[in-house]
Amino acid sequence: xxxxxxxxGGLVQxxxxxxxxxxxxxxxxxxxSMGWFxxxxxxxxxxxxxxxVHGERTDxxxxxxxxxxxxxxxxxxxxxxxxxxxxxxxxxxxxxxxxRYPLSQPMKIAGVDIWGKGTLVTVSS
Numbered sequence: 001x002x003x004x005x006x007x008x009g010g011l012v013q014x015x016x017x018x019x020x021x022x023x024x025x026x027x028x029x030x031x032x033s034m035g036w037f038x039x040x041x042x043x044x045x046x047x048x049x050x051x052x053v054h055g056e057r058t059d060x061x062x063x064x065x066x067x068x069x070x071x072x073x074x075x076x077x078x079x080x081x082x083x084x085x086x087x088x089x090x091x092x093x094x095x096x097x098x099x100r101y102p103l104s105q106p107m108k109i110a111g112v113d114i115w116g117k118g119t120l121v122t123v124s125s
Contacts, residue, residue: 003028004096009119012086016123020081022096022116029077032114033099035107036070036081038092038121048094049081050107059106064090086123093118 008020020036035050049060049070058070069082079096096116099107 003114004098004116006094006096006116006119009094009121011122011124014087014123014125016086017082017084018086018121020083020094020096020119020121021078022080023076023078024096024098024114026077028098028100028114029072029074029079031100033102033105033107034070034072034079035097035099035112036079036094037097037109037112038090038094039118040089040092043092045095045109047106047109050097050105051079052105053102057105083121086121088123088125091121091123093120095119 006022033052036048037045038048039045051058051070055072067085072079095118097112098114099111
């Protein structure tokens with residue numbers, strides 16, 4: 001049963017923008033903090049951004065701070081990650097994550113209990 005579905009990845013030139021989307025089932029989305037992680041080839045998965053259950057708190061990795069904006073639409077059960085001024089080092093598989101029992105922010109890998117399959121972002125130089 002697919003519970004998180006990402007979309008919006010693709011090929012973009014450096015300096016461009018993308019908006020990633022992740023739609024969740026209502027029963028998951030309504031109680032979960034949501035986040036984005038990414039994994040580049042040969043590298044470990046890393047935190048990108050997270051947003052609290054009601055959206056009052058957002059967190060960003062230093063590498064995307066000022067270029068990324070996370071938001072959630074609770075009516076659509078969807079979380080978004082807007083990425084601007086993309087760089088080749090942003091190329092990775094971006095995975096949506098849900099933490100149904102959030103104890104702290106920002107989201108940590110160990111706290112994620114539901115992962116999306118991921119969407120590939122490739123930034124050409």
